[in-house]
């Protein structure tokens with residue numbers, strides 16, 4: 001009996017220890033939910049957690065950008081050609097500020113979740129149309145008047161998409177690769193408000 005009791009105590013302790021280990025490992029792997037951009041020591045933007053809980057501003061499918069748009073790299077052209085869904089989110093604090101002031105505050109973060117456009121599913125119930133298929137990437141736009149990477153351009157652009165899922169941090173692109181086109185063609189302070197109904201025409 002005593003021996004059984006000891007075994008039971010041992011088993012419970014073991015389950016508790018392994019359980020704690022999982023909790024610690026899991027919480028370390030999860031990026032922090034934050035509305036303020038966080039950076040690595042090298043000035044790379046850390047992948048924020050909880051993006052899907054931010055304010056959803058719009059979804060565009062298969063937008064392609066004109067080839068004469070400035071500084072279009074081959075990779076950009078490819079990205080633009082794929083008929084993916086671009087689901088765009090903004091941090092709630094920046095959204096509330098935007099509604100009141102019609103400008104984007106310092107530390108605004110916008111996230112573009114990229115999904116393949118799919119039209120086939122196993123039950124074959126769909127006749128026409130397309131839905132959000134595989135998640136294939138995440139790009140971010142961040143406004144920061146004091147960027148830790150030393151650049152004086154407030155808006156910085158990042159791509160977290162990697163071959164094996166999202167990268168834990170990303171380096172800002174050169175202005176010519178991303179910022180220029182946003183600055184020249186987006187309708188309000190680098191953001192494509194013209195394509196996001198929730199910002200363009202708030203209800």
Ligand code: HEC
Nearest residue numbers: 060065069086110112139140141157158177178181191192
């Ligand atoms: C030739 C023009 C052009 C270039 C260059 C460009 N973008 Fe954009 N970007 C757009 C357009 C148009 C949208 C509107 C939303 C969409 O594509 O669905 C957009 C939207 C975005 C958004 C959503 C938030 C926002 O600002 O409206 C992010 C994030 C983004 N782009 C990241 C990037 C990154 C990273 C690069 C550089 C690698 C880049 N963009 C280069 C045209 C451009």
